[in-house]
Amino acid sequence: MTPPCPRCRRLAPLRLRVRGHAIHRCDACDLEFVSPTPSPAELTAVYTTGYFQGDGAGYRDYFRREREQVARKSHDRLAALRALGVTSGRLFDLGCAAGYFLGHARDAGFTVAGAEPSAEALAAMDPTLRAAVVPSLDALAAEARFEVITAWDVLEHLPDPDAAVRALRARLTPDGVLAVVVPVLGSTTTRLFPSRWDQYKPPEHLWFWSPRSLRALLADHGLSVVREDIAWRRPARFIDLDGTSRSPAVRLARSLDALAHRALAAVVGPHVVTDSVAFYARVARP
Numbered sequence: 001m002t003p004p005c006p007r008c009r010r011l012a013p014l015r016l017r018v019r020g021h022a023i024h025r026c027d028a029c030d031l032e033f034v035s036p037t038p039s040p041a042e043l044t045a046v047y048t049t050g051y052f053q054g055d056g057a058g059y060r061d062y063f064r065r066e067r068e069q070v071a072r073k074s075h076d077r078l079a080a081l082r083a084l085g086v087t088s089g090r091l092f093d094l095g096c097a098a099g100y101f102l103g104h105a106r107d108a109g110f111t112v113a114g115a116e117p118s119a120e121a122l123a124a125m126d127p128t129l130r131a132a133v134v135p136s137l138d139a140l141a142a143e144a145r146f147e148v149i150t151a152w153d154v155l156e157h158l159p160d161p162d163a164a165v166r167a168l169r170a171r172l173t174p175d176g177v178l179a180v181v182v183p184v185l186g187s188t189t190t191r192l193f194p195s196r197w198d199q200y201k202p203p204e205h206l207w208f209w210s211p212r213s214l215r216a217l218l219a220d221h222g223l224s225v226v227r228e229d230i231a232w233r234r235p236a237r238f239i240d241l242d243g244t245s246r247s248p249a250v251r252l253a254r255s256l257d258a259l260a261h262r263a264l265a266a267v268v269g270p271h272v273v274t275d276s277v278a279f280y281a282r283v284a285r286p
Contacts, residue, residue: 002014002024003024003035003036005024005026005028005029005031005033006031006033006162007026007029007031007213007216007217008026008028008029010026010028010029012024012025012026012031012033012035013025015032015194016194016195016200018195018200018201018202019201019202019203021034021038021202021203022034022035022036023035023200023202023208029213029216030185030209030210030212030213031207031208031209031210031213032185032207032208032209033206033207033208034202034203034205034206034207037159037206038159038202038203038206040159042203043159043203046058046203046204047117047118050120051118051120052097052098052118052120052121052124053120058204062097062098062121063098063124066100067100070100070101070104071100071104073101073152073231074100074101074104074105075104076229077101077150077152077179077278078104078105078108080179080227080229080278080280081148081177081179081280083227084177084226084227084280084282086147086148086177087108087109088109088110088111088147089110089111089146089147089148089173090110090111090112090113090145090146090147090148091105091110091111091112091113091146091147091148091149091150092112092113092114092115092140092144092146092148092149092150092171093105093112093113093114093115093149093150093151093152094114094115094137094149094150094151094154094164094168095115095116095151095152095153095154095157096114096115096116096121096133097116097118097121098121098124098125099114099116099121099125099126099129099130099133101150101152102114102129102132102133103126103129106129110148112129112132113132113133113134113140113144113146114129114132114133114134115133115134115135115136115137115139115140116133116135117135117136137164137167137168137171138167140171144171145171145172145173145176146171146172146173146176147172147173147175147176147177148176148177148179149168149171149172149176149177149178149179150178150179150180151164151168151178151179151180151181152179152180152181153181153182153183153276154180155180155182155207156182156183156199156205156206156207156208157204157205157206158206158207159206161207161217162217162220162221165178165217165218165220165221165223166221169221169222169223169283172283174283175282175283176282176283177226177280177281177282178218178223178280178281178282179278179279179280179281180214180218180278180279180281181231181276181277181278181279182207182209182214182276182277182279183199183205183208183232183275183276184208184209184210184211184214184271184274184275184276184277185208185209185210186210186211186271186272186274187237187271187272187273187274187275188237188261188264188272188273189237189238190208193237193238196238196241197275198241199275199276211228211271211277211279214277214279215279218279218281219284222283222284223281223282223283223284224281224282224283224284224285225279225280225281226280226281226282227278227279227280228277228278228279228280229277229278229280230270230274230276230277230278231276231277231278232274232275232276233270233273233274233275234273234275235257235258235259235261235262235265235273236254236255236257236258236261237257237261237273238257239253239254239257240253240254261273
């Protein structure tokens with residue numbers, strides 16, 4: 001049965017199947033989604049012990065391998081906030097994992113809080129940060145408001161991102177900033193060889209937006225995007241994507257693949273090698 005698009009209610013045909021899950025596409029909205037939505041029990045099982053350190057869904061070793069990457073990303077994202085004139089205040093990070101970004105934000109002058117349901121992540125968190133972390137957005141005090149709310153690589157995991165953005169918008173101060181990173185459609189991989197895109201990984205990822213459709217999601221809740229940054233790009237699209245092969249022939253082919261895509265990106269645009277984008281949005285003015 002072909003499901004309706006959650007946004008426009010038009011029928012969204014099947015695009016592909018991954019890991020036994022059907023991913024449907026609405027061409028009118030430029031939105032893709034998993035249907036049917038996995039059960040709450042199936043979603044909970046994804047994030048049990050082993051998500052941050054394991055061989056299944058999630059990360060092989062988040063606590064060791066991702067820490068340096070998070071530091072680099074935090075530097076760029078805090079610089080983006082400074083460029084928007086936001087240098088201090090209360091910052092809330094939804095899905096804060098082990099709190100690495102929270103630590104960098106605190107060092108930059110923010111008063112930080114977060115939400116993280118994983119006991120595995122909380123156990124690895126700096127205890128001085130853990131006291132400010134709740135298990136979910138709903139656990140915050142009713143009056144809590146923030147100058148900055150971040151959701152880095154979170155919305156695509158949620159069964160109802162509309163409800164999440166609505167709830168986050170309600171927690172913003174009048175001139176606050178909501179910043180999100182999501183994987184985006186539009187690269188040559190998503191267009192030509194979607195089965196090879198590593199972001200198609202249900203039931204971990206349930207939603208896939210283009211920049212246009214993500215802007216529309218935020219606009220539905222009175223938020224206007226004021227800045228967009230490429231969060232992750234991979235020039236090599238088709239050969240040895242994780243760069244682990246030791247074969248000289250494969251390494252050469254990967255280099256040629258990357259060179260060809262860099263040239264294509266220079267002509268067509270950076271979206272052909274972009275896998276995720278950071279969006280910074282403020283309350284839309286009348």
